[in-house]
Amino acid sequence: TASTPPSYKIIDGKLYRNSSECRHFSARCSGVEHYLLRAAPRMSRNVEFVINVADYPLVPETPLRPAPVMSFSKSDGRHRDVLYPTWSFSQGGPCLHPIYSNGIGDWNGTRQQLLAVAQAHPWSNKTDVAFFRGSRTSQERDAVVLLSLAKPELFDARYTKNQAYKSAADTLNLEPAPYVSLPEHCKYRYLINMRGVAASFRLRHILLCGSAVLHAVDKNSNWREFFYPAMRPWIHYVPLLPNLRDAEDKLLFLRANPDWAKRLAAEGAHFIDKHLRDSDVACYWLRLLRRFSRLLSYDATLRDNMRPV
Known part of the structure; x- marks a missing residue:
């Protein structure tokens, strides 16, 4: 992990960064800077801010005054990080060899x-099971693999290898499954989303498939990205308990009501298609930085260790 999150300043419409930072996650920093460079010329006030490009949020939920650190994901009730759109909208996303060698x-x-x-795999042609492929980045995901072993006629879920894979214990003592590309997920009528280290990158992708997404949500510590609050359960996705004890009943409900499930799948895809375009991500960044700059009680100035991006 990066020892220190990179700090940035926008001074007179130009972007600067601490010259010694970002060496651990250079692609992630570039993914963030893609949008910062677009926003910088449109900033009317100078501003400085810290962006966490590691997986896990940094600011705990405490009675103390929170530090203004920006992270891509956080858990409600546990963290106070300010949410920004993850770097993977541009680059620096998960590298899955050989499918996504560059992220x-x-x-x-x-x-x-x-x-x-999604158009090539309409609802009527999709395989009628709930599908999941991913690595064991969280033990919470064990529930879906175990459910697949118990109910293979309903669930198709297996673990793949990741960079930390050491033995079959990392895939619940099963043979690691081959990687499945994001477009291949669109062949399935129901798709399951569960958190990984933090929020899962895949949610916005699988919603575009036009499949009904079953999204595991913990009401007490809900992991989310910046766009999650705009979505509505039972309209854009089907909420699941994190232990998936309700997954079988809800999947059977969807299968018994295919027209309703098809409409929910279409609403989820429509939400991402119309409200999470590149222009929407850029707009969010600009509004975030403008609002953040108004909270500063001083005028940000350059330091010797800051270099132009």
Whole structure:
């Protein structure tokens, strides 16, 4: 993990960064800077801010005055980080060899690809099971793999390898499954989303498939990205308990009500398609920085260790 999150300043419409930072996660920093550089010329006030490009949020929920650190994800009730759109909208997303050797990234291209694949796999042609493929980045995900072993006629879920894979114990003593690309997820009628280290990057992608997404949500510590609060359960996705004890009943409900499930799937895809475009992400960044700058009680100035991006 990065020892120190990178600090940035926008001075007179130009972006600067601490020159010694970002060496651990250079692609992630570049993914963030893609949008910061677009916002900088439109800033009317100078501003400085800290962006956490590691997976886990940094600011705990305490009675103390919170530190103004920006993170891509946080858990409600546990963290006070300010949410920003993850770097993977541009680059620095998860690297899954050999499918995504350079990371997911490039939201424009991925978005258009998923929309096209979704059209090629309409609801009537999708496989009628709930599907999940991913690595064991959280033990909470064990529930879906165990459910698949118990109910293979309803669930198709297996673990893949990740960078930390050491033995079959990392895949619940099962043979690691082959990686499945995001477009290949669109072949399935129901898709399951569960948190990983923090919030899962995949939610916005699988919603575009036009499949009904079953999204595990913990009301007491809900992991989310910046756009999650705009979505509505039972309209854009089906909420699941994090232990998935309700997953079988809810999947059976969807299968017994295919027209309703199809409409929910369409609403989820429509939400991402119309409200999470590249221009929407850029707009969020600009509004975030403008509002943040108004909270500063001083005028940000350059330090010797700051270099132009």
